[in-house]
Amino acid sequence: MRNAFFNAVFALAREDERIVLMVGDLGFRIVEGFMAERPKQFLNAGIAEQNMMSMAAGMALEGKIVFAYSIANFPTLRCLEQVRNDVCYHGARVAIFCSGGGFTYGSMGVTHHVTEDLAVTRAMPGLTVIAPGDPIEAACVPAAIIAHDGPFYVRLGKAGEPNIHAGPIDFQRGRAITVREGDDVSLIATGSMLLVATRAADRLKADGINARVLSMHTVKPLDLDAVEAAAAQTGVILTIEEHSIIGGLGAAVAEYLAERPGAGPRFKRLGVPSAFASEIGSQDHLLAHFGLTEAGVAQTAKQMLAS
């Protein structure tokens, strides 16, 4: 997913000299070719994320479109005030993008997990928040960034995830993509959980349950039409994210549903409770620990349908 995004940025940058790729001393064996090819459109800002984010804003105010890359907690939590004041308040064309959302760097420990990034970035005025669900979506995001005059936060998975979409997609900022049709239950997933959601839907199908799967790649602005349709047509909504249940996708959907007139659907957020991982382990190990697996999602959906 990360490489698909980078390759799309490289391709766009070759056509558009406004684009600058800025990294926080990360991107080993990904960025070197671009750095040599386009030195004026590349910058290693060093291990200094506060300065990096302000510089990205400064360059954007001078007409650049800056793609600023680091591991998820560093360009968000560490320099959140720079994101807020310098990038968002100035409407600077900075696209903060990262690998390492959730438990991507599982065994590296809690300092390298981030399950709060969607919450804090969602709270930033004017910031578009995107977590693509597979490499095909990730490859579409840079063009969507260029097409929209404003700042972005993009949470990418690591390398090596499978493609979920069978073919070309119509990727638009703020529009969910329906990955599986179904009217019994809606599984709304963002980022890496799209794979889990589609596999859970396949399990449910074997039990005669038709699950709708939505890739909610844009967490902000949320596709309210898609949520409304899911509520009206399926009556059961399950959100799934590799993120705290506080402030992320599930919270965004809940906020909409709570204020919407009329009776709400049955609804549940699947994600990480407000807790740090209590044991050491890989991404898969930690996801299983928190029930973020295809079995866990399918079981929860069945329980909701039975209730």
Added chain:
Amino acid sequence: MNDEKRPMNPLPTKQRQSSVDLALQIRRTTVEMTSRANASHIASCFSVTDILAVLYSRVLVFDPQQPRWRDRDRFILSKGHACAALYAVLAEFGFFPKEWLETYYLDGSRLAGHATHKGVPGIEVSTGALGHGLPLATGMALAGKRDERAHRIFCVLSDGECDEGSNWEAALFAPHHRLDNLTVIIDYNKIQSLGWVKDVIDLDPLADKWRAFGWAAREVDGHDHAALEALLTGVPFEAGRPSCIVAHTVKGKGVSFMENNLQYHYTPPRGDELPRALAELGVK
């Protein structure tokens, strides 16, 4: 620098008023602005007033009719709490009507108590959270270098602000990238929010710290207009290095009872203090 690429300065500095007259006017205006609104930071405004007056009347290239003119020099007041003085300067040069100053800090105003760019011509970026201005200026300077533009970036920091680590991230970065289009001026008035700088976190030897980071650093009396003009018109001091000017200043400079008095970091002159302050500034 590529001076041959730079078009004619729309407002030649020779046609501008004297920096000393301008500084006096700024002090009169800002003390009235802050007293009217009961706003903080008048002493911070007074310590940086002479620096602003020299910059705007003698150094910076700009056009108030085209505040976003591409070839303008960029000025960032990183110590955004002293924005009343900057607003006063900008109004003097016609970036916006002087009547706006009367609304400073009041409900419905465009002019907030920390420098705000929204709807205010001449304010490049919003500042006030300390430690943002220099990194922003560094990004602008890098963009200017890469685009081979001749304009320059000037950034004023406070001394207390030098506690913020983000400044030192930028201080490492700018010399490495040879950003000699960047000048930082430190308004070293020796007093920060809770007391003397030397008692909170001592900065001395301040100029040597910047030199050690690779900057061409000079020190100056920040109230000596001739000395300030000589230095500021002489940047970059060394080709390939960003410039740093440590300006030794007096907090509250210009009104005797406000000088070196921490009280006026927080409160403006009140009651009969206002006419006394204005009298010292030559207002009858």
